[in-house]
Amino acid sequence: MTEPQLRVHNLPSNIGEDELAGSAVVVIDLLRATSTICQALASGAREVVPFLDVEEARAAAELAGRSNVVLGGERGGRRIDGFDLGNSPSEYTPKAVGGRRVFITTSNGTRALYHAQRYRRVVVGSLLNLSSVVASLKVEPRVDVLCAGTDGEETREDILAAGAIVSRLMELSERDWEMSAAAKDACAHWQSVVAGAKAAGRSLNEQVALELRGTPGGRNLVAIGLDHDLVDCARIDRISVVPEFDARSRRIHLPAS
Numbered sequence: 001m002t003e004p005q006l007r008v009h010n011l012p013s014n015i016g017e018d019e020l021a022g023s024a025v026v027v028i029d030l031l032r033a034t035s036t037i038c039q040a041l042a043s044g045a046r047e048v049v050p051f052l053d054v055e056e057a058r059a060a061a062e063l064a065g066r067s068n069v070v071l072g073g074e075r076g077g078r079r080i081d082g083f084d085l086g087n088s089p090s091e092y093t094p095k096a097v098g099g100r101r102v103f104i105t106t107s108n109g110t111r112a113l114y115h116a117q118r119y120r121r122v123v124v125g126s127l128l129n130l131s132s133v134v135a136s137l138k139v140e141p142r143v144d145v146l147c148a149g150t151d152g153e154e155t156r157e158d159i160l161a162a163g164a165i166v167s168r169l170m171e172l173s174e175r176d177w178e179m180s181a182a183a184k185d186a187c188a189h190w191q192s193v194v195a196g197a198k199a200a201g202r203s204l205n206e207q208v209a210l211e212l213r214g215t216p217g218g219r220n221l222v223a224i225g226l227d228h229d230l231v232d233c234a235r236i237d238r239i240s241v242v243p244e245f246d247a248r249s250r251r252i253h254l255p256a257s
Contacts, residue, residue: 029148031217033109044098112148117247163190208234
């Protein structure tokens with residue numbers, strides 16, 4: 001029997017859109033798109049619709065009825081002019097998004113989602129829903145973890161989150177996974193953070209938030225005064241949703257239970 005395959009791709013450009021079409025793909029933009037999408041759906045949003053372009057998102061919101069849609073997103077880390085929300089998970093409360101559609105556009109995360117749209121199953125991953133995502137992948141024959149990166153460059157924050165998924169999947173699944181070199185490397189990075197937390201006497205959440213301050217995305221957020229997002233995005237297993245991106249409708253939703 002063929003061993004299940006587990007692979008990590010540090011950037012969308014590292015793998016063609018048509019490759020591994022039969023895989024389950026986990027898209028990660030830890031700081032902050034996928035964390036925010038997960039939080040929005042956990043807060044009761046009807047669905048999240050990702051857009052590549054700001055004007056396209058605005059036009060779609062007008063067409064759908066502006067009062068029926070929450071427009072969210074960022075450029076340069078900051079909320080887009082005229083949008084209701086930025087890209088901080090803490091903004092996506094039940095009061096702000098409950099029962100409503102969320103249209104979102106971000107610099108990197110939404111592009112990674114579109115890159116993965118030809119795969120069989122696309123899951124939105126973060127540390128916030130780590131265990132739930134892993135549980136949903138345990139029986140998949142092939143899993144690809146796709147890191148969004150930042151402006152075409154690899155980012156340690158996404159690789160750490162990918163390593164968390166790899167490590168947890170290996171712990172919780174009794175299967176012998178055939179792992180790519182990048183998956184092994186990401187797992188080693190994550191395990192070093194776990195060891196660092198134990199050595200320092202910190203909680204894992206605290207250690208991850210500290211690690212994020214030194215990553216490219218983390219430094220960008222600190223520079224614009226959004227330090228609190230690092231803490232929010234490091235809250236492991238805070239929610240239990242497993243959002244999936246439907247390539248045909250281009251909508252992110254929670255599967256029917």
